[in-house]
Amino acid sequence: MSDRAVETRPARDAGPWAVPHVLERGAAWSWRIVVVAGALAVVAWSLARLSVVLIPVFVALVASALLSPVVERLATKLPRLLAVWSTLLTCAAAVAGLGYLLWGPLRSSFDDLSSQWDDAIADVEQWLIDGPFGLSAERVDRLSESARDAAERLGSGLLAEPASAARTLTEVVGGFFLAIVLTFFFLKDGPTMWRWLVDRVATSRRLLLDDAGCAAFSAMQGWIRGVAITGVADAILIGAALVILDVPAAIPLAVITFFAAFLPVVGATVAGGLATLIALVSDGPGTAIIVAIVVLAVQQIEGDILMPLVMQRQVSLHPVVVLVALAAGAAIAGIVGAIVAVPITAALSAAVSSIRSARTQHVLIDGPDTPVGVDG
Numbered sequence: 368m369s370d371r372a373v374e375t376r377p378a379r380d381a382g383p384w385a386v387p388h389v390l391e392r393g394a395a396w397s398w399r400i401v402v403v404a405g406a407l408a409v410v411a412w413s414l415a416r417l418s419v420v421l422i423p424v425f426v427a428l429v430a431s432a433l434l435s436p437v438v439e440r441l442a443t444k445l446p447r448l449l450a451v452w453s454t455l456l457t458c459a460a461a462v463a464g465l466g467y468l469l470w471g472p473l474r475s476s477f478d479d480l481s482s483q484w485d486d487a488i489a490d491v492e493q494w495l496i497d498g499p500f501g502l503s504a505e506r507v508d509r510l511s512e513s514a515r516d517a518a519e520r521l522g523s524g525l526l527a528e529p530a531s532a533a534r535t536l537t538e539v540v541g542g543f544f545l546a547i548v549l550t551f552f553f554l555k556d557g558p559t560m561w562r563w564l565v566d567r568v569a570t571s572r573r574l575l576l577d578d579a580g581c582a583a584f585s586a587m588q589g590w591i592r593g594v595a596i597t598g599v600a601d602a603i604l605i606g607a608a609l610v611i612l613d614v615p616a617a618i619p620l621a622v623i624t625f626f627a628a629f630l631p632v633v634g635a636t637v638a639g640g641l642a643t644l645i646a647l648v649s650d651g652p653g654t655a656i657i658v659a660i661v662v663l664a665v666q667q668i669e670g671d672i673l674m675p676l677v678m679q680r681q682v683s684l685h686p687v688v689v690l691v692a693l694a695a696g697a698a699i700a701g702i703v704g705a706i707v708a709v710p711i712t713a714a715l716s717a718a719v720s721s722i723r724s725a726r727t728q729h730v731l732i733d734g735p736d737t738p739v740g741v742d743g
Contacts, residue, residue: 427549586717598628
């Protein structure tokens, strides 16, 4: 007979009012789940109230993750402050130069858009009558009137609350400058700030926290690489279609498509809508419909197939996890949630994996009673 003591279960009341064991366990788990869900709801509400601050912090972290390799390399040959200023000024000059090069073709397209808008609308109305839809002239007139009314209501709604618009503009401008300042300090004093934070925890946990933080930061850098890869794919495919269709400003629109990849949902919608609008004015409704179909097809392939596969290699997240994170982020916090969902999920996953790996290694080497982070 084994030396292990025989585990005995206390006798349960078998009366008619006895609670089944499954229901008892289910109730115990249920109230715990309710408590956790309530705590998460409070945290989500608090974060939503602090979004004006948290969004610039997130943008600064992303910019720091993107530029930190350059700063670290320059810091080996220059003082760190000079390395940070050199990186930021070079980046600002590159963005300004790119904007200057793109503005000429886009301004020409916008001038054509403003001067040929009425002709383009007339061409669309005539195409609806003579084209494959075969609508009557009265039906087209009603649709045109409804579209004009909707545009007027939208414009009046945007101007109905100037105080709200001014507050939103102030928050955007303030958040932009806050993100720039935070990026500067994260690049300049990031290692010192992180070391100060690590030193605030117990000695036995410092190595564990340091490894987890480094893993999370590396995962965010992987997310940036993944978004850049998908943005390049979108720009090449959509740009090639625009060049083949001889749409004006095809190269600037392709560049805008690349940068739009960093803003899920909003960026793709704006870039695709701009390309379709320019195609409508320049080449008519037939080309515009083809451009719209190409843009939608590329975006669906990128969002549902390419991006999950790329993220799996860059941040070690399964494609299903990427898709669920995007959907959950959009459902919880809208556009902002869709933007931050994948990098936050990747950072948390990398940090948790680092902690579990460190604990497993210490248990195997030093034994289960040795505190993690303490040398044996």
